[in-house]
Amino acid sequence: MLAKRIIPCLDVKDNRVVKGVHFLNLRDAGDPVELGTRYSDDGADELVFLDITATIRFRKTIVELVESVAENVFIPFTVGGGFQTVEQIDELLRSGAEKVSVNTAAVRNPDLIAEAAQRFGNQCVVLAIDARPVRNSRTFKLIRQDKISNGARRSKANPDSPQHRKASFGDALGQWQVCVKAGSETTGIDAVEWAVEGEKLGAGEILLTSMDADGTKAGYDIELTKAVSDAVNIPVIASGGAGKLEHLYEAIVDGGADAVLMASITHFENYTVKQMKEYLAGRGIPVNI
Amino acid sequence: MIVVIDYNVGNVRSVCNAFRHIGCDANLSCEPSDIESSAGLVLPGVAAFGYAVSALGTLAELIKKLTLSGKPLLGICVGYQILFDESSEYGQHNGLGLVSGRVVPLPAGRTVPHMGWNLVKLPEDMDLFGGLGKEKHFYFAHSFYADVTDSQAKIAYTDYGFDFPASVQKGNIYGTQFHPEKSSKSGLKVLKNFAQICEGTNS
Numbered sequence: 001m002l003a004k005r006i007i008p009c010l011d012v013k014d015n016r017v018v019k020g021v022h023f024l025n026l027r028d029a030g031d032p033v034e035l036g037t038r039y040s041d042d043g044a045d046e047l048v049f050l051d052i053t054a055t056i057r058f059r060k061t062i063v064e065l066v067e068s069v070a071e072n073v074f075i076p077f078t079v080g081g082g083f084q085t086v087e088q089i090d091e092l093l094r095s096g097a098e099k100v101s102v103n104t105a106a107v108r109n110p111d112l113i114a115e116a117a118q119r120f121g122n123q124c125v126v127l128a129i130d131a132r133p134v135r136n137s138r139t140f141k142l143i144r145q146d147k148i149s150n151g152a153r154r155s156k157a158n159p160d161s162p163q164h165r166k167a168s169f170g171d172a173l174g175q176w177q178v179c180v181k182a183g184s185e186t187t188g189i190d191a192v193e194w195a196v197e198g199e200k201l202g203a204g205e206i207l208l209t210s211m212d213a214d215g216t217k218a219g220y221d222i223e224l225t226k227a228v229s230d231a232v233n234i235p236v237i238a239s240g241g242a243g244k245l246e247h248l249y250e251a252i253v254d255g256g257a258d259a260v261l262m263a264s265i266t267h268f269e270n271y272t273v274k275q276m277k278e279y280l281a282g283r284g285i286p287v288n289i
Numbered sequence: 290m291i292v293v294i295d296y297n298v299g300n301v302r303s304v305c306n307a308f309r310h311i312g313c314d315a316n317l318s319c320e321p322s323d324i325e326s327s328a329g330l331v332l333p334g335v336a337a338f339g340y341a342v343s344a345l346g347t348l349a350e351l352i353k354k355l356t357l358s359g360k361p362l363l364g365i366c367v368g369y370q371i372l373f374d375e376s377s378e379y380g381q382h383n384g385l386g387l388v389s390g391r392v393v394p395l396p397a398g399r400t401v402p403h404m405g406w407n408l409v410k411l412p413e414d415m416d417l418f419g420g421l422g423k424e425k426h427f428y429f430a431h432s433f434y435a436d437v438t439d440s441q442a443k444i445a446y447t448d449y450g451f452d453f454p455a456s457v458q459k460g461n462i463y464g465t466q467f468h469p470e471k472s473s474k475s476g477l478k479v480l481k482n483f484a485q486i487c488e489g490t491n492s
Contacts, residue, residue: 002449003406003426040473045406045428071306076428076471096303098430098471118379120298121337121367123402123430204402204432235404258400288406288426 003288004252005045005259006276007237008266010035012081013053015061019263021215023052023183029267033068039266040073042273045288047073048101048207048261050128051081052182063095070096078126078207086115093120101126101207104180107187107194110201117202122234127203130183131176131191131224132211176224183211191224192231199232206232207261210240215264217243225255237261245271245279252285291315291487292327294352294368296344298336300470304365304480307470311477313484321351329487330360333470334367338376338392338433341367342384353385361461361487362387363417366431369457369464373435388459389439395432399450402432409447409455409467416486417456417463417479418445425475427455427467434466461490 010017010032017035018026029035036047049069051062066079079092080101089100106113106127116125176191195206208228210221218241225238238257242248242265251257265271277287293304295317308315316323324330330352334341356362364372371384376392384392395401406426411418434453437444447455456465463483469476
């Protein structure tokens, strides 16, 4: 039986792993190759490297990072961040990446998914979707302004607070829209429909991030994960919000995710990958241990 | 020296990295002279079937000739699939025909691609799996699989709602649908075993 996957995600900026909350307030979490090797040794099933500086132009540094990871890590890894062309995807795959994720570029040019899938096979093309509830888009902007003006992590809009969680996940419409450019722009595109379209075009996997949950450690957005998992036949990686071991179980069992991605809880050593797998195995989830 | 055939498809570097990591001499090359003088060949592949076959071009005939005269060959993923007769991925394409069988889509009713770590039952008489025990997880990422009809092929199966071939061995021809170079310690052991097969053949 196919094992459910545990995937640590390494957001890379200027050759360092960083992690924020709602894509903001970045904290340094270490050297990408060192951290990747540690996760691999600890039993991670895959790694995801997202170059969060590369949206504007393709950077040579990410190719060098991919080469360096590929020399040291012998599990699959996906690389994402600002790639626009099939040639760039080709370069990353040739440098040792197993898969490439596309986000903003695919929204602008959906044919990129089809072109890459036909050339490299569907399994190489990961469609990354950053989603947030339509009704919360305005709130989110206010939260950001609030954070910036206060310069404080603990404000009224503290994402860890129960009030905020309710506001984020209690949305009655259950509609999510796609955000691009590292979450800074909303598109008005329905996230579930975009996932279905991505599958039709040839994406082999959906990396689904709830922007409201990202970095909060308050749990994955199960409704969003389930809505997308039910709508597509390709694997869905749940992302954003992992804080406790139960959250992983919920994303897999209630959300229907094939894989769970996490950053904060592994980078800052709340849990090791081994602990996560032992926990899931103890609750009857097939894992590779 | 093992030659990893560089035919302009993805993931070729990873295979070389993995061989080097375990102390095996492996080089990327598309030069016929390197291919002819190699101890063994690896046909890697992250690509669609049709693209891979056309990218291989005239090297296909050379690989077939050398393999049929006894040189060990390991096909990985699409490099494994093109060992067979034909595939229906994005149109009909002919493969190398070294092992009888057709490459067909994974049947409906399951998540496709088959992506991730699945348990492979390892027959004792398959040389690639020496020292690995009865079963191990390996990393898969594919939407098509080989329906093997070759009576001379030994087959290792994995279960994805139905049993399908994860690896074949027919004489000196080896193939894995999974990626040994991305399957951590178990995968590196498979590559080590292949390197030893190559050494044995040439000593």
